Amino acid sequence: MKYGFAQRVRYMRSSAVRDILKVANKENVISFAGGMPDEDLFPVEAVRHAFDKALTSGNKTLQYGETEGVMELREILVDRMMKKGIHRKAEDILVTSGSQQAIDLFSRIMFNPGDIVLTENPTYLAALQVFNSYEVNIVPVKSDNDGMIQEDLEEKIVRLKPKCIYVVPTYSNPDGKVWSLERRKHLLALANKYHVVIFEDDPYGDLQFDSAEKVPPLASMDDNKYVLYTSTFSKTVVPALRTGWIVGPHQIIRLMAQAKQATDLHTNSLSQHALIHLMNDFDIDNHIQTLISAYRERMYIMKGLLDSVDNDEISYVTPRGGMFLWVNLPKQVNTTKLLTTAVDHGVAYVPGAPFYVKKPNQNTLRLNFTNAKPDQIKLGMERLVSVIGDGSLLP
Amino acid sequence: MKYGFAQRVRYMRSSAVRDILKVANKENVISFAGGMPDEDLFPVEAVRHAFDKALTSGNKTLQYGETEGVMELREILVDRMMKKGIHRKAEDILVTSGSQQAIDLFSRIMFNPGDIVLTENPTYLAALQVFNSYEVNIVPVKSDNDGMIQEDLEEKIVRLKPKCIYVVPTYSNPDGKVWSLERRKHLLALANKYHVVIFEDDPYGDLQFDSAEKVPPLASMDDNKYVLYTSTFSKTVVPALRTGWIVGPHQIIRLMAQAKQATDLHTNSLSQHALIHLMNDFDIDNHIQTLISAYRERMYIMKGLLDSVDNDEISYVTPRGGMFLWVNLPKQVNTTKLLTTAVDHGVAYVPGAPFYVKKPNQNTLRLNFTNAKPDQIKLGMERLVSVIGDGSLLP
Numbered sequence: 001m002k003y004g005f006a007q008r009v010r011y012m013r014s015s016a017v018r019d020i021l022k023v024a025n026k027e028n029v030i031s032f033a034g035g036m037p038d039e040d041l042f043p044v045e046a047v048r049h050a051f052d053k054a055l056t057s058g059n060k061t062l063q064y065g066e067t068e069g070v071m072e073l074r075e076i077l078v079d080r081m082m083k084k085g086i087h088r089k090a091e092d093i094l095v096t097s098g099s100q101q102a103i104d105l106f107s108r109i110m111f112n113p114g115d116i117v118l119t120e121n122p123t124y125l126a127a128l129q130v131f132n133s134y135e136v137n138i139v140p141v142k143s144d145n146d147g148m149i150q151e152d153l154e155e156k157i158v159r160l161k162p163k164c165i166y167v168v169p170t171y172s173n174p175d176g177k178v179w180s181l182e183r184r185k186h187l188l189a190l191a192n193k194y195h196v197v198i199f200e201d202d203p204y205g206d207l208q209f210d211s212a213e214k215v216p217p218l219a220s221m222d223d224n225k226y227v228l229y230t231s232t233f234s235k236t237v238v239p240a241l242r243t244g245w246i247v248g249p250h251q252i253i254r255l256m257a258q259a260k261q262a263t264d265l266h267t268n269s270l271s272q273h274a275l276i277h278l279m280n281d282f283d284i285d286n287h288i289q290t291l292i293s294a295y296r297e298r299m300y301i302m303k304g305l306l307d308s309v310d311n312d313e314i315s316y317v318t319p320r321g322g323m324f325l326w327v328n329l330p331k332q333v334n335t336t337k338l339l340t341t342a343v344d345h346g347v348a349y350v351p352g353a354p355f356y357v358k359k360p361n362q363n364t365l366r367l368n369f370t371n372a373k374p375d376q377i378k379l380g381m382e383r384l385v386s387v388i389g390d391g392s393l394l395p
Numbered sequence: 396m397k398y399g400f401a402q403r404v405r406y407m408r409s410s411a412v413r414d415i416l417k418v419a420n421k422e423n424v425i426s427f428a429g430g431m432p433d434e435d436l437f438p439v440e441a442v443r444h445a446f447d448k449a450l451t452s453g454n455k456t457l458q459y460g461e462t463e464g465v466m467e468l469r470e471i472l473v474d475r476m477m478k479k480g481i482h483r484k485a486e487d488i489l490v491t492s493g494s495q496q497a498i499d500l501f502s503r504i505m506f507n508p509g510d511i512v513l514t515e516n517p518t519y520l521a522a523l524q525v526f527n528s529y530e531v532n533i534v535p536v537k538s539d540n541d542g543m544i545q546e547d548l549e550e551k552i553v554r555l556k557p558k559c560i561y562v563v564p565t566y567s568n569p570d571g572k573v574w575s576l577e578r579r580k581h582l583l584a585l586a587n588k589y590h591v592v593i594f595e596d597d598p599y600g601d602l603q604f605d606s607a608e609k610v611p612p613l614a615s616m617d618d619n620k621y622v623l624y625t626s627t628f629s630k631t632v633v634p635a636l637r638t639g640w641i642v643g644p645h646q647i648i649r650l651m652a653q654a655k656q657a658t659d660l661h662t663n664s665l666s667q668h669a670l671i672h673l674m675n676d677f678d679i680d681n682h683i684q685t686l687i688s689a690y691r692e693r694m695y696i697m698k699g700l701l702d703s704v705d706n707d708e709i710s711y712v713t714p715r716g717g718m719f720l721w722v723n724l725p726k727q728v729n730t731t732k733l734l735t736t737a738v739d740h741g742v743a744y745v746p747g748a749p750f751y752v753k754k755p756n757q758n759t760l761r762l763n764f765t766n767a768k769p770d771q772i773k774l775g776m777e778r779l780v781s782v783i784g785d786g787s788l789l790p
Contacts, residue, residue: 001590001620003647004558006507012653039454047457048450055443059434062442062633097492097637097659104658108528112401129657133503163399195396225396238457240665242492252398258407262524263499264492268663270635 011132030380031348032302032367035173035323040373041294042238043278043287050278054270065269067261069095069245073272076279077245084205085220086229088247094257097267099203099244102230103127105256105263106164106199106246107134116162120148122326122355122364124173124201127166140357141165145317147183157194164197170215171204171322174355174366178320184218191226197252198222200229203244204322206236206288209296213320224249233275235323236288241271292321298369298377299325305381309389325367326352329388335365338387347383406527425775426743427697427762430568430718435768436689437633438673438682445673449665460664462656464490464640468667471674472640479600480615481624483642489652492662494598494639497625498522500651500658501559501594501641502529511557515543517721517750517759519568519596522561535752536560540712542578545585552589559592565610566599566717569750569761573715579613586621592647593617595624598639599717601631601683604691608715619644628670630718631683636666687716693764693772694720700776704784720762721747724783730760733782742778 054061068074074090081088096102103126111117113135119127121140131138139160142152147169156162165187169179179187191198200218208215219229232244246256260266278284299319306316306327313330329335335351342348352364372380449456463469469485476483491497498521506512508530514522516535526533534555537547542564551557560582564574574582586593595613603610614624627639641651655661673679694714701711701722708725724730730746737743747759767775 001644003592003644004505005650006503006505006510008507009504009650012504012650012657034459036459039458042454042457044450044454044457048447051446051450052443055439055446059437059439062437062439062635063434064429064431064629064634097663100657101659108401109404109407110399110401115401126657126660133654133657197398234459238665239459240457240663242659242661242663249396249398255400255404255407259528262407262495262521262528263658264496264637265521266637268492268635268637268666270633270666271663 033348033350036371046282050274053277054273061273065266067266070272093247096244098242099230099232102246103130108259109255116160118162118165147179166199168201175326176319176324198227202231208321295370301377302369323370329363334362345383347380428743428745431766441677445669448672449668456668460661462661465667488642491639493637494625494627497641498525503654504650511555513557513560516752542574561594563596570721571714571719593622597626603716696772697764718765724758729757740778742775
């Protein structure tokens with residue numbers, strides 16, 4: 001039987017990350033390929049108590065719930081957002097099935113086929129997947145380590161009239177970048193000047209290695225007109241609950257809730273009730289400090305071994321937070337081809353190519369430093385260094 | 396700020412059911428408007444044990460999971476489907492965030508704007524919402540109490556070349572209808588003859604009042620070529636977990652999984668693990684019998700009070716399962732207008748209009764008999780009967 005599918009299927013691509021994860025699941029392979037937190041650091045006892053409390057607090061907890069999300073959870077989020085300088089009301093928050101769904105619902109109410117979105121390049125793979133599935137025209141803006149280059153950004157806004165600028169400005173995936181304050185302000189000024197909506201994807205903002213660093217979210221400098229801000233409990237509590245949120249202009253949030261109604265009615269409300277108890281009873285900020293200490297240590301182990309390679313053509317920027325270290329290898333290297341060699345040597349990474357909008361830099365790769373233990377990182381990086389440090393193994 | 400939204404937003408409509416639920420939440424109003432199970436019948440202890448087991452069975456349970464769903468849960472579903480005569484493999488199942496998401500993901504990979512879907516009329520409101528959001532052209536097929544009328548169905552298949560036929564053939568929402576075996580077979584024969592995909596939405600099939608009744612799902616008579624079958628744990632376990640599934644031809648399921656990856660990565664996996672324990676440790680079929688006894692009793696109380704009205708122009712079909720009783724009032728009555736009077740009398744229902752594809756029968760209404768307790772049903776129906784039985788109150 002030959003089925004007639006929607007045109008948009010042609011633009012959907014399976015996540016290369018997931019396909020590679022399957023390869024990397026071989027025994028004895030140390031994988032830096034995924035984007036997973038360390039499950040041994042999960043606050044399991046706190047989650048268990050929270051669920052127990054939710055499950056003994058009345059049967060309503062298990063009934064159908066409001067599409068917008070459980071009000072008490074939204075109020076907790078209002079408080080947490082306020083600590084980041086984002087002053088919004090509970091009505092401007094939509095609880096989503098992970099922040100991935102926030103990207104999807106936003107796209108659904110925003111984009112017609114052919115609409116233009118400006119992005120960094122490389123950028124979050126699964127956001128590209130969503131935009132592609134809505135047949136959006138994704139246009140990359142030139143960027144350096146401080147964020148998008150102002151001239152290129154303004155030129156593209158004026159010429160292409162994008163509907164949205166999608167950014168991961170803080171400890172980004174894949175390249176661990178942090179936008180400077182100046183670039184943040186400039187982006188907002190352009191959004192105001194040309195009336196362009198900004199989608200600020202911030203799953204990693206809480207994983208900030210130096211507590212003295214000042215990285216105000218874009219949303220904290222916006223008058224709730226142009227910035228949609230999304231984050232998640234996946235990195236700070238656990239991923240399995242698939243609970244994230246998005247906050248922004250009420251008109252947009254309201255339409256997204258309407259779209260969500262048709263998509264999945266509402267987010268798992270038992271998990272929402274459990275998260276309410278967890279946020280009330282558990283010191284999440286202290287837990288985040290534990291995560292930061294562990295992840296920072298692992299990042300430095302990874303960095304130390306990278307530094308041991310004596311090759312000027314290998315470069316990277318030291319992550320100041322988040323989960324990823326992005327490496328540039330010598331220009332002639334193709335990391336997709338090199339992956340087989342790496343896996344043969346017992347180590348896996350994600351080639352950089354799928355994170356690029358159009359023509360990829362084939363000599364890039366992404367390393368995750370949060371999932372593997374320090375010993376494993378050391379061993380895995382020794383293996384990786386033997387591959388990238390040994391000219392004979394490079395294609 | 397004026398935002399530029401996607402065209403599809405024009406076709407999205409907020410669920411009238413949900414808006415009315417807000418009205419009906421007034422104190423002292425007995426509501427038959429929702430579509431909720433009775434939370435006092437939830438197997439809370441079993442759910443609690445299941446979550447406790449899931450939360451003590453290793454931290455992996457709380458990590459990111461597979462988009463397709465936890466394999467062990469899919470295997471349990473294979474067994475349950477087999478008992479319904481649906482013989483499929485675990486690879487042909489996708490676990491979804493409620494069966495609502497199954498409708499959405501299917502639509503996403505299937506429909507281009509302008510594509511045609513044939514439906515019953517009236518039919519499930521939130522399926523119409525999804526189809527509208529994909530700018531699908533929904534065409535109703537003439538139906539009677541046994542299902543779609545064969546001649547009209549074939550004529551429309553031949554003339555309109557629909558991409559899909561969407562049906563709720565067993566204890567349907569809103570009108571509690573059950574398709575006859577003959578009509579089921581005929582629908583399948585036409586699907587085979589003209590190569591049309593059938594979407595069988597079956598959230599209520601387990602709530603079968605007479606265990607001797609034979610209502611084989613369409614999927615049980617299909618060679619896994621034309622029928623997509625979706626169901627959910629929302630009515631038999633609890634709705635809060637937002638866990639459903641869809642089973643069908645692998646090519647379609649695989650593409651839906653790809654779409655799901657971009658939509659929400661995967662369904663809440665802690666809930667999936669808890670459901671595995673629940674299905675293994677708890678006698679779900681016995682629990683379903685408890686639900687059936689309670690719901691059947693309530694339906695008969697409702698029916699009894701309806702029968703007390705001395706008006707030949709009021710008609711309904713006695714539900715043989717499910718959650719809804721569908722009533723036809725005298726032709727001149729407009730149930731949307733009548734709702735205010737009913738709420739003033741302390742009772743709420745859902746007007747039939749939003750369940751229709753195009754021109755509605757304004758004299759219809761839907762009553763839910765599962766959420767209210769027997770006493771409440773009696774009292775609420777007395778109130779409703781005073782409204783519909785008293786000619787002076789009818790507009």
